[in-house]
Amino acid sequence: xxxxxxxxxxxxxxxxxxxxxxxxxxxxxxxxxxxxxxxxxxxxxxxxxxxxxxxxxxxxxxxxxxxxxxxxxxxxxxxxxxxxxxxxxxxxxxxxxxxxxxxxxxxxxxxxxxxxxxxxxxxxxxxxxxxxxxxxxxxxxxxxxxxxxxxxxxxxxxxxxxxxxxxxxxxxxxxxxxxxxxxxxxxxxxxxxxxxxxxxxxxxxxxxx
Ligand SMILES: [Zn+2]
Numbered sequence: 430x431x432x433x434x435x436x437x438x439x440x441x442x443x444x445x446x447x448x449x450x451x452x453x454x455x456x457x458x459x460x461x462x463x464x465x466x467x468x469x470x471x472x473x474x475x476x477x478x479x480x481x482x483x484x485x486x487x488x489x490x491x492x493x494x495x496x497x498x499x500x501x502x503x504x505x506x507x508x509x510x511x512x513x514x515x516x517x518x519x520x521x522x523x524x525x526x527x528x529x530x531x532x533x534x535x536x537x538x539x540x541x542x543x544x545x546x547x548x549x550x551x552x553x554x555x556x557x558x559x560x561x562x563x564x565x566x567x568x569x570x571x572x573x574x575x576x577x578x579x580x581x582x583x584x585x586x587x588x589x590x591x592x593x594x595x596x597x598x599x600x601x602x603x604x605x606x607x608x609x610x611x612x613x614x615x616x617x618x619x620x621x622x623x624x625x626x627x628x629x630x631x632x633x634x635x636x637x638x
Contacts, residue, residue, distance in 0.1 A: 433581075436596040437574055446558050452574040452600045458632040459601050461486040461622070462573065464515055464547065466607035467494050467501035475607050475619065476508055482623040484633030486510050487571075488607070489547040492517035492537025502540075511635040513545030513571065514538055522553040530557050531564065544568045545636060571636055574601040577618060579611035586617025593622050599631055 442451045453460055461479075466472045466488055479486055488505050490512055495502045505512060517537040522530055530553075534546070546561065546568055553561075553570075562568060575596045579589050593603060603622070605615055626633055 433576055435576055435578060435592045446555060449570045449572050451572045452602055454600055456599050458599060458634045459597065459603065459626055460636055461603050461633055462489060463605050463607045464489045465491055467498045467505060468607050468609065469498050469501050471607045471609065471612050472501050472505065476504060478619050478623060482627055484623060485635040487513060487636040489513040489515040490541055491515050491519050492540045495540040511545065511638040512541055513543050513547055514541045515547055516549055519549045521550050522548050522557050527557045527560055531560055543638065545638065546570050571602065573604045575603045577603060577605050579605050579614040579618060586614040589614040590618040590621040593618060594625055
């Protein structure tokens with residue numbers, strides 16, 4: 430049973446804090462994002478696919494993974510993609526004190542050094558959001574327009590691809606995961622999405638750093 434929404438509903442975008450970014454006003458581009466890496470067995474596949482389609486993307490990295498796999502992180506940056514902070518330990522903000530949450534982000538920042546942030550699970554308390562922007566006024570918090578469901582082991586890669594394509598439109602911010610858990614679906618869905626965008630001459634861009 431699918432317990433998440435593929436397409437972020439408009440009402441949810443409206444009630445969450447002003448300043449969070451859910452989609453981009455660009456008629457000819459889509460924004461693919463990859464969370465939870467870097468991962469030595471999945472991220473290289475993603476990089477090769479993106480290169481094949483001349484696509485740029487954004488990787489919201491877990492600080493602990495960057496510390497473990499610095500060479501994979503370097504390869505992401507060297508390929509011209511942008512990177513963002515996804516906390517050091519993939520913390521769920523709803524279950525974490527604000528002080529701990531902010532410290533964990535700062536720890537990740539030592540490795541990632543980016544002004545882009547995405548809260549793991551999309552879960553951040555309003556107080557945490559406000560403290561984050563007080564501490565880092567020039568940071569941007571990127572949510573998403575489409576959740577691919579590549580982490581959902583109850584669906585096939587083809588279903589994951591269909592999920593994305595049914596919701597995809599120019600300006601969409603799409604979430605994939607360069608993780609072991611998502612790999613099986615990602616390997617089917619990512620090439621399909623890249624081809625679909627190329628066929629429509631939609632540019633695939635990185636979120637501005
Ligand atoms: Zn995540």
